[in-house]
Amino acid sequence: MFHKIMVPVDLAHLDLIEPSLQAVADLARYYDAEVCYVGVTANTPGSVARTPQEYTQKLEAFAEERSKIHGQPVSTHTIVSPDPIADLDDDLIEAIDELGADLVVMPTHPPKHVDAIIPSHGGKVATHTKASVFLVRPGAGN
Amino acid sequence: MAQDPQDEKPKEPNTGSEGIPAPEGAVNLIDTDYVIGQDNITASPLGVNVDLHGKVFMFSAIVILLFVILTLALQDQMEPLFNSAFSFLTTKMGWFFLLGANVFVILALVLIFTPMGKVRIGGADAKPDFGYLGWFSMLFAAGMGIGLMFYGVSEPLGHFGTAMGGISVGEDGVRTDWAPLGAAAGDQAGAIDLSMAATIFHWGFHPWGAYAIVGLSLAIFAFNKGLPLTMRSIFYPILGERVWGWPGHVIDILAVFATLFGLTTSLGIGATQAAGGLNYLFGIPNTDTTLVVLILGITLVALGSIMLGVDKGVQRLSQLNMVLALLLLLFVILVGPTLLIATGVVDNLINYVTHLPAFSMPFGREDANFSQGWTAFYWAWWIAWSPFVGMFIARVSRGRTVREFLISVLVVPTLASVVWMTAFGSTAIDQVINQGITEVQDAALELQLFTMLEYLPLTAITSFIGIVLVIVFFITSSDSGSLVIDSITAGGKVDAPKPQRIFWALIEGALAIALLLGGGLAALQTAALTTGLPFTLVLLVGCYAIVKGLMSEPKAK
Numbered sequence: 215m216f217h218k219i220m221v222p223v224d225l226a227h228l229d230l231i232e233p234s235l236q237a238v239a240d241l242a243r244y245y246d247a248e249v250c251y252v253g254v255t256a257n258t259p260g261s262v263a264r265t266p267q268e269y270t271q272k273l274e275a276f277a278e279e280r281s282k283i284h285g286q287p288v289s290t291h292t293i294v295s296p297d298p299i300a301d302l303d304d305d306l307i308e309a310i311d312e313l314g315a316d317l318v319v320m321p322t323h324p325p326k327h328v329d330a331i332i333p334s335h336g337g338k339v340a341t342h343t344k345a346s347v348f349l350v351r352p353g354a355g356n
Numbered sequence: 357m358a359q360d361p362q363d364e365k366p367k368e369p370n371t372g373s374e375g376i377p378a379p380e381g382a383v384n385l386i387d388t389d390y391v392i393g394q395d396n397i398t399a400s401p402l403g404v405n406v407d408l409h410g411k412v413f414m415f416s417a418i419v420i421l422l423f424v425i426l427t428l429a430l431q432d433q434m435e436p437l438f439n440s441a442f443s444f445l446t447t448k449m450g451w452f453f454l455l456g457a458n459v460f461v462i463l464a465l466v467l468i469f470t471p472m473g474k475v476r477i478g479g480a481d482a483k484p485d486f487g488y489l490g491w492f493s494m495l496f497a498a499g500m501g502i503g504l505m506f507y508g509v510s511e512p513l514g515h516f517g518t519a520m521g522g523i524s525v526g527e528d529g530v531r532t533d534w535a536p537l538g539a540a541a542g543d544q545a546g547a548i549d550l551s552m553a554a555t556i557f558h559w560g561f562h563p564w565g566a567y568a569i570v571g572l573s574l575a576i577f578a579f580n581k582g583l584p585l586t587m588r589s590i591f592y593p594i595l596g597e598r599v600w601g602w603p604g605h606v607i608d609i610l611a612v613f614a615t616l617f618g619l620t621t622s623l624g625i626g627a628t629q630a631a632g633g634l635n636y637l638f639g640i641p642n643t644d645t646t647l648v649v650l651i652l653g654i655t656l657v658a659l660g661s662i663m664l665g666v667d668k669g670v671q672r673l674s675q676l677n678m679v680l681a682l683l684l685l686l687f688v689i690l691v692g693p694t695l696l697i698a699t700g701v702v703d704n705l706i707n708y709v710t711h712l713p714a715f716s717m718p719f720g721r722e723d724a725n726f727s728q729g730w731t732a733f734y735w736a737w738w739i740a741w742s743p744f745v746g747m748f749i750a751r752v753s754r755g756r757t758v759r760e761f762l763i764s765v766l767v768v769p770t771l772a773s774v775v776w777m778t779a780f781g782s783t784a785i786d787q788v789i790n791q792g793i794t795e796v797q798d799a800a801l802e803l804q805l806f807t808m809l810e811y812l813p814l815t816a817i818t819s820f821i822g823i824v825l826v827i828v829f830f831i832t833s834s835d836s837g838s839l840v841i842d843s844i845t846a847g848g849k850v851d852a853p854k855p856q857r858i859f860w861a862l863i864e865g866a867l868a869i870a871l872l873l874g875g876g877l878a879a880l881q882t883a884a885l886t887t888g889l890p891f892t893l894v895l896l897v898g899c900y901a902i903v904k905g906l907m908s909e910p911k912a913k
Contacts (some may be wrong), residue, residue, distance in 0.1 A: 258751065259579075295667075300663065332855070
């Protein structure tokens with residue numbers, strides 16, 4: 215049913231995305247799908263990496279590690295943005311088409327009032343793409 | 357997009373990362389144990405995420421609050437204090453500003469022609485994030501847009517008047533006139549030359565030299581050396597690992613202070629001027645309500661712009677401004693004294709260059725009022741703004757070579773200033789001497805542009821464009837300023853949560869309103885200007901850091 219799963223990851227907050235990674239592993243095995251881990255990084259030095267190249271290396275290392283866990287083929291895609299906080303949603307929506315992904319799995323926070331002003335990334339992505347989107351709430355599975 | 361690692365030359369291991377080797381890119385990272393954001397505090401008060409550098413944010417907030425409360429509560433005591441501090445800076449330290457600014461310009465010009473100009477910001481394979489037009493529009497809008505609107509008419513006229521007036525000496529033998537250099541008493545052509553050269557001098561190489569030094573040093577140390585995008589990184593070649601401690605905190609806090617108060621007070625004073633213009637043109641009452649509505653409006657649009665980000669927000673607004681400014685410029689050139697302007701551009705450029713050595717001489721000046729009251733004042737102003745403008749310029753300049761950067765930040769804006777000042781200045785002077793119109797000269801400073809436009813056709817349209825330009829230039833200053841302050845107080849992170857940048861934009865608006873209604877705007881602006889002195893030192897260090905940093909970089913192919 216699904217061939218390519220796109221998984222936006224935040225390498226700075228791996229603990230927060232753990233539940234969704236688990237869901238990705240299960241789905242990938244069940245549908246025998248390829249998993250593409252997508253990272254968005256600023257072009258300025260950040261806490262994860264000091265250059266976009268270094269970020270890509272870390273993302274690749276991360277993907278390899280995940281591959282050992284679920285055994286499905288993996289790939290990575292690094293998006294370099296001059297203003298990642300503002301461009302994140304649009305960059306991800308663009309990447310879905312570019313990569314040809316048919317399912318997006320990403321973590322999200324529970325709905326809250328500030329969403330009216332600053333919508334959640336998952337919600338924004340889901341309303342702007344033809345691909346299926348699976349939003350994983352924190353603490354899912356507990 | 358992601359760049360392929362190149363195997364150009366072996367890199368030093370990057371111990372800042374978690375056991376993964378550094379990339380083989382054509383950059384030369386600095387080996388530091390500091391991890392960006394390591395001193396940051398993350399929390400979620402009221403469900404809003406924040407990610408801040410604890411000490412820089414806290415102390416900036418305390419210093420800002422303290423200054424605002426003191427200025428509001430003890431207005432009569434604080435204002436003379438700030439004023440005397442500032443007059444001390446310009447009269448006693450004027451030579452230091454002039455000398456420092458000369459160093460920045462010379463270094464920036466020399467670097468264009470050295471092999472170091474080939475170094476690419478962000479590594480040999482980096483691609484520019486913004487196209488030429490968008491990039492240049494942002495440089496210009498952040499750098500001086502608003503000033504050109506206000507001083508394009510009034511400064512040439514002012515210098516022309518004083519130069520014509522000639523030299524007057526007081527009883528104590530000190531010159532009391534404000535004319536530049538030796539003035540040009542009664543010599544109309546000489547006075548025009550002198551006034552245009554003086555104006556262009558204040559809006560030419562020197563301001564952009566200061567911006568270029570901050571911008572280039574920050575860009576090199578962030579994009580090529582891997583240090584966080586904050587002012588302290590410039591000091592790494594001198595202080596080493598100590599920049600991550602208190603010496604670095606102080607530099608960053610000072611940068612926040614200068615940027616926030618520079619922006620807030622300009623916002624307040626600018627709103628006063630915009631309201632004056634609206635009143636003059638449309639008869640809208642110039643009341644506190646109008647002012648508050650203007651500031652709220654500017655803040656709201658700036659908020660929208662920073663929510664959309666650099667690419668879709670700031671860049672687009674800057675481009676809009678650029679188009680409007682070009683239209684206004686073309687209009688003035690075409691309906692004004694076209695021939696006079698056309699020949700004036702070349703003449704003024706030559707005038708500027710020939711007068712440059714005399715104008716920039718830091719010592720033994722006879723025209724103390726001009727060199728201290730005008731030049732040193734301007735230099736303090738540009739330098740106090742340089743952390744903000746420089747940081748913003750650095751942020752959008754990744755992927756450009758050093759040569760490209762310096763030509764675009766130093767040479768092109770200077771030429772643009774020459775054209776702008778010639779068009780507006782010549783038209784205004786022409787009105788005074790050839791058409792006998794004196795209203796422009798007599799008008800209040802902020803109304804001189806509009807008064808001049810009144811004597812050209814289509815006044816209603818051009819004046820309206822003028823007001824829109826003033827307001828949009830404020831918006832672009834406000835949004836890029838908020839981005840800069842947010843990044844400094846987040847320890848150099850540009851991907852800190854969105855509510856933080858909203859917070860800073862709101863604080864700017866709120867402070868501007870509080871100071872406008874409570875008084876003390878001018879006093880606080882003076883306080884912001886006094887940061888020009890420490891930042892002259894910071895920039896001199898920046899000069900050293902640029903050379904040191906560039907020497908160790910691989911050249912672009």
